[in-house]
Amino acid sequence: MPDVLPLARTNAEARLFVSLQPCPACGESRCTFRSAVVTVDGVLASRYSGDCPTCAQHREYEFRLPEKILPPPAESVRFGEDDPSELLDPGVWLWYSDIAVGQVPVDRTGLDDRALRAARHAVATAIAAVDEVSKFLPPGTDRIPSSAFTSADGRAVYAREPGRFTRARLDAVRASYQANLTRWNNS
Numbered sequence: 767m768p769d770v771l772p773l774a775r776t777n778a779e780a781r782l783f784v785s786l787q788p789c790p791a792c793g794e795s796r797c798t799f800r801s802a803v804v805t806v807d808g809v810l811a812s813r814y815s816g817d818c819p820t821c822a823q824h825r826e827y828e829f830r831l832p833e834k835i836l837p838p839p840a841e842s843v844r845f846g847e848d849d850p851s852e853l854l855d856p857g858v859w860l861w862y863s864d865i866a867v868g869q870v871p872v873d874r875t876g877l878d879d880r881a882l883r884a885a886r887h888a889v890a891t892a893i894a895a896v897d898e899v900s901k902f903l904p905p906g907t908d909r910i911p912s913s914a915f916t917s918a919d920g921r922a923v924y925a926r927e928p929g930r931f932t933r934a935r936l937d938a939v940r941a942s943y944q945a946n947l948t949r950w951n952n953s
Protein backbone atom coordinates (compact mmCIF):
# COMPACT_ATOMS: atom_id res chain seq x y z
CA MET A 767 0.00 0.00 0.00
CA PRO A 768 1.33 3.45 -0.85
CA ASP A 769 1.57 5.97 1.92
CA VAL A 770 -1.35 8.35 2.13
CA LEU A 771 -0.39 11.64 0.58
CA PRO A 772 -0.29 14.62 2.94
CA LEU A 773 -3.25 16.95 2.63
CA ALA A 774 -2.69 20.41 1.17
CA ARG A 775 -5.82 22.35 2.12
CA THR A 776 -5.20 25.11 -0.42
CA ASN A 777 -2.90 25.94 -3.28
CA ALA A 778 -1.42 28.70 -1.08
CA GLU A 779 -0.48 26.16 1.59
CA ALA A 780 1.10 23.76 -0.91
CA ARG A 781 3.06 26.61 -2.52
CA LEU A 782 4.35 27.78 0.85
CA PHE A 783 5.34 24.25 1.85
CA VAL A 784 7.32 23.53 -1.31
CA SER A 785 9.00 26.95 -1.12
CA LEU A 786 10.33 26.04 2.33
CA GLN A 787 11.87 22.71 1.24
CA PRO A 788 15.56 22.86 0.27
CA CYS A 789 16.85 20.80 -2.65
CA PRO A 790 17.54 17.33 -1.21
CA ALA A 791 20.67 17.01 -3.36
CA CYS A 792 22.44 20.35 -2.83
CA GLY A 793 20.44 22.37 -0.30
CA GLU A 794 19.50 25.16 -2.72
CA SER A 795 16.36 26.89 -1.44
CA ARG A 796 15.25 28.44 -4.74
CA CYS A 797 13.17 26.45 -7.20
CA THR A 798 10.39 27.35 -9.58
CA PHE A 799 7.59 24.82 -9.26
CA ARG A 800 4.74 24.27 -11.66
CA SER A 801 1.59 22.59 -10.45
CA ALA A 802 -0.77 20.12 -12.05
CA VAL A 803 -3.75 18.09 -10.91
CA VAL A 804 -3.01 14.39 -11.30
CA THR A 805 -4.46 11.05 -10.23
CA VAL A 806 -2.32 9.05 -7.82
CA ASP A 807 -3.64 5.53 -7.14
CA GLY A 808 -7.12 6.66 -8.10
CA VAL A 809 -7.04 9.72 -5.85
CA LEU A 810 -7.02 13.28 -7.14
CA ALA A 811 -3.81 14.98 -6.12
CA SER A 812 -1.83 18.10 -6.88
CA ARG A 813 1.73 17.70 -8.06
CA TYR A 814 4.38 20.40 -7.80
CA SER A 815 7.45 19.80 -9.88
CA GLY A 816 10.54 21.74 -10.86
CA ASP A 817 14.25 21.50 -11.49
CA CYS A 818 16.84 22.80 -9.06
CA PRO A 819 18.53 25.89 -10.62
CA THR A 820 21.85 24.95 -9.01
CA CYS A 821 22.27 21.19 -9.52
CA ALA A 822 19.39 20.39 -11.94
CA GLN A 823 17.96 17.77 -9.58
CA HIS A 824 14.32 17.11 -10.52
CA ARG A 825 12.05 17.84 -7.58
CA GLU A 826 8.48 16.69 -7.11
CA TYR A 827 5.90 16.89 -4.33
CA GLU A 828 2.41 15.44 -4.32
CA PHE A 829 -0.47 16.38 -2.06
CA ARG A 830 -3.96 15.10 -1.46
CA LEU A 831 -6.61 17.59 -2.53
CA PRO A 832 -9.32 18.48 0.00
CA GLU A 833 -12.84 17.12 -0.51
CA LYS A 834 -14.03 20.64 -1.08
CA ILE A 835 -11.76 23.01 -2.95
CA LEU A 836 -11.41 26.26 -1.07
CA PRO A 837 -11.20 29.19 -3.49
CA PRO A 838 -8.66 31.90 -2.66
CA PRO A 839 -10.37 34.94 -1.16
CA ALA A 840 -10.20 38.09 -3.29
CA GLU A 841 -8.79 40.55 -0.78
CA SER A 842 -7.17 38.40 1.89
CA VAL A 843 -5.12 35.26 2.38
CA ARG A 844 -6.31 31.84 3.51
CA PHE A 845 -4.27 28.69 3.91
CA GLY A 846 -7.10 26.40 4.99
CA GLU A 847 -10.32 25.95 6.88
CA ASP A 848 -10.53 25.30 10.64
CA ASP A 849 -8.51 22.08 10.69
CA PRO A 850 -4.80 22.48 11.50
CA SER A 851 -2.19 22.09 8.79
CA GLU A 852 -0.80 18.63 8.00
CA LEU A 853 2.18 20.18 6.23
CA LEU A 854 3.60 22.79 8.60
CA ASP A 855 3.68 22.88 12.38
CA PRO A 856 2.76 25.89 14.57
CA GLY A 857 6.39 26.93 15.05
CA VAL A 858 6.94 27.23 11.30
CA TRP A 859 3.65 29.10 10.87
CA LEU A 860 4.63 31.67 13.51
CA TRP A 861 8.08 32.06 11.96
CA TYR A 862 6.44 32.64 8.58
CA SER A 863 4.08 35.18 10.10
CA ASP A 864 7.12 37.07 11.43
CA ILE A 865 8.69 36.97 7.95
CA ALA A 866 5.51 38.32 6.36
CA VAL A 867 5.09 41.18 8.81
CA GLY A 868 8.80 41.98 8.41
CA GLN A 869 8.09 42.76 4.74
CA VAL A 870 5.64 45.53 5.63
CA PRO A 871 7.20 48.98 5.16
CA VAL A 872 7.36 51.10 8.30
CA ASP A 873 6.58 54.30 6.44
CA ARG A 874 3.95 54.55 3.73
CA THR A 875 4.89 57.93 2.30
CA GLY A 876 5.78 57.81 -1.37
CA LEU A 877 4.44 54.29 -1.93
CA ASP A 878 2.60 53.72 -5.20
CA ASP A 879 -0.54 51.59 -5.55
CA ARG A 880 1.45 48.47 -6.27
CA ALA A 881 3.57 48.91 -3.13
CA LEU A 882 0.45 49.60 -1.07
CA ARG A 883 -1.15 46.41 -2.37
CA ALA A 884 2.01 44.47 -1.55
CA ALA A 885 2.01 45.89 1.99
CA ARG A 886 -1.66 44.93 2.53
CA HIS A 887 -0.96 41.47 1.17
CA ALA A 888 2.00 41.02 3.52
CA VAL A 889 -0.11 41.99 6.56
CA ALA A 890 -2.97 39.73 5.39
CA THR A 891 -0.46 36.88 5.01
CA ALA A 892 0.85 37.49 8.54
CA ILE A 893 -2.72 37.38 9.90
CA ALA A 894 -3.51 34.17 8.01
CA ALA A 895 -0.32 32.56 9.31
CA VAL A 896 -1.12 33.53 12.93
CA ASP A 897 -4.58 32.00 12.41
CA GLU A 898 -2.82 28.79 11.35
CA VAL A 899 -0.86 28.79 14.62
CA SER A 900 -4.06 29.23 16.64
CA LYS A 901 -5.68 26.23 14.93
CA PHE A 902 -3.26 24.06 16.93
CA LEU A 903 -4.76 25.28 20.23
CA PRO A 904 -6.78 22.37 21.63
CA PRO A 905 -10.32 23.54 22.50
CA GLY A 906 -10.59 24.85 26.03
CA THR A 907 -6.85 25.08 26.60
CA ASP A 908 -4.72 28.20 26.86
CA ARG A 909 -1.55 27.03 25.10
CA ILE A 910 -0.31 24.81 22.29
CA PRO A 911 1.17 21.56 23.64
CA SER A 912 4.83 20.91 22.84
CA SER A 913 3.81 17.71 21.03
CA ALA A 914 2.32 19.84 18.26
CA PHE A 915 5.79 20.93 17.16
CA THR A 916 6.83 18.16 14.82
CA SER A 917 9.63 19.71 12.74
CA ALA A 918 13.14 20.68 13.81
CA ASP A 919 12.56 24.26 12.67
CA GLY A 920 9.24 24.48 14.49
CA ARG A 921 10.68 23.02 17.69
CA ALA A 922 13.51 25.57 17.58
CA VAL A 923 11.02 28.45 17.38
CA TYR A 924 9.05 26.98 20.27
CA ALA A 925 12.18 26.40 22.38
CA ARG A 926 13.29 30.02 21.92
CA GLU A 927 9.98 31.59 22.97
CA PRO A 928 7.39 29.09 24.22
CA GLY A 929 5.39 32.00 25.69
CA ARG A 930 4.39 33.12 22.19
CA PHE A 931 2.22 30.03 21.80
CA THR A 932 -0.44 30.85 24.37
CA ARG A 933 -3.99 31.72 23.34
CA ALA A 934 -3.70 35.17 24.94
CA ARG A 935 -0.47 36.05 23.10
CA LEU A 936 -1.75 34.74 19.77
CA ASP A 937 -5.00 36.68 20.12
CA ALA A 938 -3.06 39.85 20.99
CA VAL A 939 -0.71 39.46 18.01
CA ARG A 940 -3.62 38.86 15.68
CA ALA A 941 -5.45 41.93 16.98
CA SER A 942 -2.40 44.13 16.46
CA TYR A 943 -1.91 42.83 12.90
CA GLN A 944 -5.61 43.39 12.21
CA ALA A 945 -5.29 47.00 13.40
CA ASN A 946 -2.23 47.34 11.17
CA LEU A 947 -4.25 46.04 8.20
CA THR A 948 -7.06 48.48 8.92
CA ARG A 949 -4.54 51.34 8.81
CA TRP A 950 -3.21 50.12 5.45
CA ASN A 951 -6.71 49.73 4.08
CA ASN A 952 -7.44 53.34 4.99
CA SER A 953 -4.33 54.67 3.30
Ligand SMILES: [Zn+2]
Binds near residue numbers: 823
Ligand atom coordinates in the same frame (compact mmCIF):
# COMPACT_ATOMS: atom_id res chain seq x y z
ZN1 LIG B 1 20.02 21.17 -6.08
